[in-house]
Amino acid sequence: MQMPAPDTAVIARRDQIAGRLRAAVADKAAVITDPAETRAYECDALSAYRCPPLVVVLPSTTEEVAAVLRICAEEGVPVVPRGAGTSLAGGAMPTADAVMIGLARMNAVLEISPEDRLIRVQTGRTNLAVTGAVEGQGFFYAPDPSSQLACAIGGNIAMNSGGAHCLKYGVTTNNLLGVTMVLMDGSIVELGGPMGEGAGLDLLGLICGSEGQLGIVTEATLRILPKPAGARPVLVAFDSAETAGACVAAIIRSGILPVAIEYMDRPCIAATEDFCGAGYPQCEALLIIEVEGTAPEITEQLTLIRQIAEGFGPLEFRESRSEDESKRIWLGRKSAFGAMGVISDYMCLDGTIPVSQLPHVLNRIGELSAEAGLRVANVFHAGDGNMHPLILFDANTPGDLERCEALGADILRLCVEVGGCLTGEHGVGVEKRELMGTQYGPDDLEVQMQVKDVFDPHWLLNAAKVFPLAVSAPRRGQDAA
Amino acid sequence: MQMPAPDTAVIARRDQIAGRLRAAVADKAAVITDPAETRAYECDALSAYRCPPLVVVLPSTTEEVAAVLRICAEEGVPVVPRGAGTSLAGGAMPTADAVMIGLARMNAVLEISPEDRLIRVQTGRTNLAVTGAVEGQGFFYAPDPSSQLACAIGGNIAMNSGGAHCLKYGVTTNNLLGVTMVLMDGSIVELGGPMGEGAGLDLLGLICGSEGQLGIVTEATLRILPKPAGARPVLVAFDSAETAGACVAAIIRSGILPVAIEYMDRPCIAATEDFCGAGYPQCEALLIIEVEGTAPEITEQLTLIRQIAEGFGPLEFRESRSEDESKRIWLGRKSAFGAMGVISDYMCLDGTIPVSQLPHVLNRIGELSAEAGLRVANVFHAGDGNMHPLILFDANTPGDLERCEALGADILRLCVEVGGCLTGEHGVGVEKRELMGTQYGPDDLEVQMQVKDVFDPHWLLNAAKVFPLAVSAPRRGQDAA
DSSP, X not given: OOOOOOOHHHHHHHHHHHHHHHHHSSOGGGEEOOHHHHGGGSOOSOTTSOOOOSEEEOOSSHHHHHHHHHHHHHHTOOEEEESSSOOSSOTTOOOTTOEEEEOTTOOOEEEEEGGGTEEEEETTSXXXXXXXXXXXXXXEOOOOOTTTTTOBHHHHHHHTOOOTTHHHHOOXXXXXXXXXXXXTTSOEEEEEOTTOSOSSSOHHHHHTTOTTSSOEEEEEEEEOEEOOSOEEEEXXXXXXXXXXXXXXXXXXXXXXXOSEEEEEEHHHHHHHHHHHOOOOOOOSEEEEEEEESSHHHHHHHHHHHHHHXXXXXXXXXXXXXXXXXXXXXXXXXXXXXXXXXXXXXXEEOOOBOOGGGHHHHHHHHHHHHHHHTOOEEEEEEXXXXXXXXXXXXXXXXXXXXXXXXXXXXXXXXXXHHXXXXXXXXSOOTXXXXXXXXXXXXXXXXXXXXXXXXXXXXXXXBSTTSSSOHHHHTTTTTSOOO | OOOOOOOHHHHXXXXXXXXXXXXXXXXXXXXXXXHHHHGGGSOOSOTTSOXXXXXXXXOSSHHHHHHHHHHXXXXXXXXXEESSSOOSSOTTOOOTXXXXXXXXXXXXXXXXXXXXXXXXXETTSBHHHHHHHHGGGTEEOOOOXXXXXXXXXXXXXXXXXXXXXXXXXXXXGGSEEEEEEEOTTSOEEEEEOTXXXXXXXXXXXXXXXXXXXXXXXXXXXXXXXXXXXXEEEEEEEESOHHHHHHHHHHHHXXXXXXXXXXXXXHHHHHHHHHHHOOOOOOOSEXXXXXXXXXXXXHHHHHHHHHHHHHTTOOSEEEXXXXXXXXXXXXXXXXXXXXXXXXXXXXXXXXXXXXXXXXXXXXXXXXXHHHHHTOOEEEEEETTTTBOOEXXXXXXXXXXXXXXXXXXXXXXXXXXXXXXXXXXXSSOOTTTSGGGHHHHSOHHHHHHHHHHHHHHOTTOOBSTTSSSOHHHHTTTXXXXXX
């Protein structure tokens, strides 16, 4: 993508702001204006949208973030926060006039307290490195997005991220005890703490999942959990999507609570087999069900799951008998997104639905896919109804991306219709902002925007996201066109 | 307590409002103005404060609540919502000029879906009756306040209530998926749903624990969980508070997650023995630790707990061997508040602290108690650091209540100092509103009040609570004196 050379007025503004920012941070190299370098920040994992920011700054402390935001507020310059840039919804997508605040340098562990079951970290720390800091003491941090090797806790908080094991452990908001957050005016607030949110209005719950609309979270106190005694997956193959969906609903209804129930369909299985040869059976629908506990508890749960599954006539019920077999069962699921990327461009959706609606929704996605003439592969967290349909398209075929986006919108509308919502764990970002009206009426959106007004009255913070552009335009100082 | 007869202007206003309200509800008997009847609503469980409301209305549907609020907004009359009136913090305390909206008639079950693991109820339904509606299918609703036989789900949501078993299952906010809420202007909003909160700002998390400041929640979708295979308590006796506190911290640090760790001290044990003869040992500090799971899992957890406890030289380690013994172990704990009420007036505090601070805080409470010359009995959820010190006083001794309140404030300040907060599960209400400044700075309170402004711009809804009176006065149209 060729960018036109910026004009001299833009360069002067950029250099003036960068000069003030350099005076505010200890390491002058933390402020980046060279277009060759700011290009590295032009997109996140929703890479169909790209735009380099005006300036990038990489602060090292909460105080530096506060100084940077104070300057941006004074200058009236928009700000876009970025964790690790793994957002699938364009949550960290810059605008050309924005200062991007990257958290990559802020990855320190500030406190570990096993008896209080908590860890406090700077929010640039990656998800997996949080577990890394406590696993020696027998603990782990539960939310496990697929991107956990790369994604930052700050982004997890912004998007209220989940993962395969959230069926049992909940998503980020269930594991977040407190934050240090910098408001757009540079003031620093503490919400929650070692004991979670306490007296008065629960602003901590409001912050989690607010997509960088209210402030920049720089430090977080996270709940850590004892590592389970053991875990074992089974793989169950079915000859129809509907039967697999009904089996998931029956397991949940029975009262068993596996730690994960993952679902993959035939296109997805085929792609991952080509990619990594996990040895999955060829079938229409495959479930990976994992249970945790002591050895007798695992055996008891798997016995019950086998009884239920056999009522649905599975093609295969493959129980792991070793650590190695467990890894192979998970290998294909964990490689699924990468494998699909090898065979096609794709758009990954993130709707949620009540589990009881799984058979109906899988059926209806098949019909919509056929009508649109685009293939859809399904791989998702079935146990908690968080769907990730992947729509395959060809970015080089004119009109294909637009048809893909139209189908995606239809599928997300279907999720809302059956009682689910637009996003389970990826957030709204730029990707789904125009769909917010399918979930919320004008009054609902107005209340949400009024809450943003309280924290960011001039709408400088990640402002062109989450809300439909025409709806938020007056607040952003734009025409509503 | 003698109330002066209301003057004729007040009576005229009351009758005018009541007339409009009667026209808005199906059952005219649902609007109460007779002082002999409104007296029944003059206080909640913080019975030191009493004031009958102007009018009581008991709607039956969300639409009736909306009609009532619309009339109150038009009339500019303050509103106080009430679940079952079990608030220990004065959350449902009326004012003389207010319309009280009671939810007692709204107790219907609207939907049960085991495969989606949810139930939807009207919020006047009691906590225990929620479990009652699903236990036949093998499920239960986890948060279990001591008042669960009487307290309403609406109040649980307002106060983000917990209970003995919240160490494992979390408090209300962790088990709330969606609400139907009526705003002060009579508009009806839906937040969350079968899949919990989704896209945009998490207003559902904000509503939970907002103490009726933002709207009246009339219907709630709640997470239900499979009943555990079994549960077994042990009773462990120690000769010092500090040792018992250290033992709790060691259990949590070890990674075991009991479903409950309850703590009682000598004064509390003595009172409950007199009251119900549960057969507790005479000792300085007693822990009741309950674990859940299959029989082998219970055995394994209790073996580990015994090993840890024995490192602290317990006076006794009594493991339940039958359903009957389990009931006896819980009997004293569940009777503790009632038992204390027999021997003395008391004030029940509700601070939280990090578990690692338990030994220090218990010690310091002893010192503060001695300095104040008032006895303090401790009975609380030790595993999650939610303390309930009971300060004993004599309501008939002039000055005793004031000394008791001063000591209570000192203890809550101590909780905040060590990293905890003012309230774990009872809420701020009228009881702790003047202490909010110990937890929050003026800017923090201002942001919280601005969020209330969004939902209730004229501060008609439960307005003289949660915030220090002088701080909220300008918004309530009062002088800040």
